[in-house]
Amino acid sequence: MSHNDTNDLQPMRHSLAHIMANAVQHLWPAAKFGVGPVVEHGFYYDIDIPEVSLSNEDFERIEAEMHNIIKANEPFERLTMSIGDAVTWAEDNDQPYKLELLHDLQRAGTTVAKDLDAEELGLVSEGDSKVSEVSFYRNGDFTDLCRGPHVESTGKVGAFKLMRVSGAYWRGNDNGPQMQRIYGVAFATPKEVRQHLDMLEEAKKRDHRKIGQELDLFTFSPLVGSGLPLFTPRGTVLREELTNFAESLRKASGFQRVSIPHITKIDLYKTSGHWDKFGDELFLVKSQETSDEFALKPMNCPHHNQIYASQPRSYRDLPVKYFETTTVYRDEKTGELGGLSRVRSISQDDSHAYCRQDQLEEVVAGLVTDVKTVYGTLGLGLRARLSFRDQSDKYLGEQNLWEQAQSIIHDLAEKNELEYFVAEGEAAFYGPKIDFMATDALGREHQVATVQLDFVQPERFELDYVAEDGSRQRPVMVHCALLGSIERFLSVYIEHTAGKFPVWLAPEQIRIITVNQEAATVAFAAELLEKATSLGLRVSVDNDNESVGKKIRNAEVWKVPYTVVIGQKEIESSELTPRIRGDMAVLDSPKSYTAQEFLQTVANETKMRVTKSSL
């Protein structure tokens, strides 16, 4: 979508939000309106209808009423009034949410609604300070506090469809009242709406939860609990191959594997400061023996810090680099869980580097290179968000350390030719970070890898090293996960590939299909299986009493990269003609191989981690 399209669509979508609110008001005159902005593919409006909860069945009625308003082709008129008059209007029309917004404006000159700046709310803010006048838009019998712009008249709004209704807290405050948010998609033409719905359909087909079940990758059990995925043998192959890959990069970058228990006394988090901040998300564990209180680890860094702290460190020892693939546990609120995207047992390929200030650049550069290698190999697009501090005083650590670190990060982004953008105010309180976003085959972005500098934990844990001049110095800590949460990474990657994994990741790489069940065929299959297995390949034999067509179909359904049919012909010629999964057909490869050639080719592909599909 070009920027022009977006600009043209904005007034249309926003006008539709008004028309929808108008329709709701016709159907439920007691409705109280919140805000109704434009979002990525359409619009929504937050509405409070006392005693009524909307469901999808109501959409038809609302849409029908919207079409009436559109057919009437009422002009949108802009009017302005003083803020005092606007307050009177809100009171007269019994619109408490609008009134609240206006009161905020009167008092503070701004509203504090998250994601909704003053502009969205209809302010005519000439300067930047006090607001004295606000604008309204009127169409037919509906008037709304609004900045605009709108289309000329209700007839000019293009095509739309109401999608869903959900709860939404008034101004994002979970202690405040909850509104009903009605979402719609809108485009200039019905065809574009159709295309958008098709895209959603495709996304639904690729849903990792669906594919996870179809390809037997993972499962959940109510007895185990929500947010606690169980990985099957096939799913475990994926996890293992991915973590082996990430770990091989770690080792090459000089990280040493460490290993820690999954629980700790909570004192560890009282020292780190996490107890105060995230105490309510810890799973607590009781000892029947001692009075100590334990928790399942929600992160690995405090444990790793204790390994660093176990010995005096010299400037010569630095950087000290630890890595570990391990699971952390966070007691996420149940409503926040979903598939593998958000779980309560989170596997991380975590690493911590402790370095001198003058080593920061080298350490961070190595990590950025590894991130690029991972996502390049996997065929995912990559974009970096440089999360820096803003001018507020919520950040800990010395100002000059921040400045040095941020300029190192900025330079590295340039040198590595990363696609990046700077986000001021997105830094963690303890240091700046680089957050990496992967772009999948459907163009959606997902937060994945992260590199975070930490000036605070070394302080809290009093980590130090002896410098050249004999003084004690604080190291800087660098956290990094390449895959991030392996569960979330899998959810992204499964949807990216739609389950068509490259050979090196495929749980089943080769399926051998027998034409018949005669002794010679079975023996040939067994021999092939043994050869392949000894090369470390993941192979299976389908010797079922089914037609060849049926067995081919099954191999396709399971998205097996290579299928070889064996029968009399293959036994006599000693040549195989592998059937290659459609997405990865290779043009320059021969059609037939000897068994040895074929297996060796697949083994090499696995070893090289080839992703040849053009997804």
Add this chain to the structure above:
RNA sequence: GCCACCUUAGCUCAGUUGGUUAGAGCACCUGUUUUGUAAACAGGAUGUCGUCGGUUCGAAUCCGACAGGUGGCUCCA
């Protein structure tokens, strides 16, 4: 945690306004067939209708609680 919706066989789904022994396709099992690149034929088995409680002569169907799921909100070290 909050709002809305959902839960029938391993999977995908039927099941009329509450009315006898709850159905289909795929998968599964047994036979027949010995198959040549996306579905051979025939037969068979399969359910505490998520769980618990209530209303009713009678509940898969109505009500409540709980569990699990979906879409959002909020949150995400």
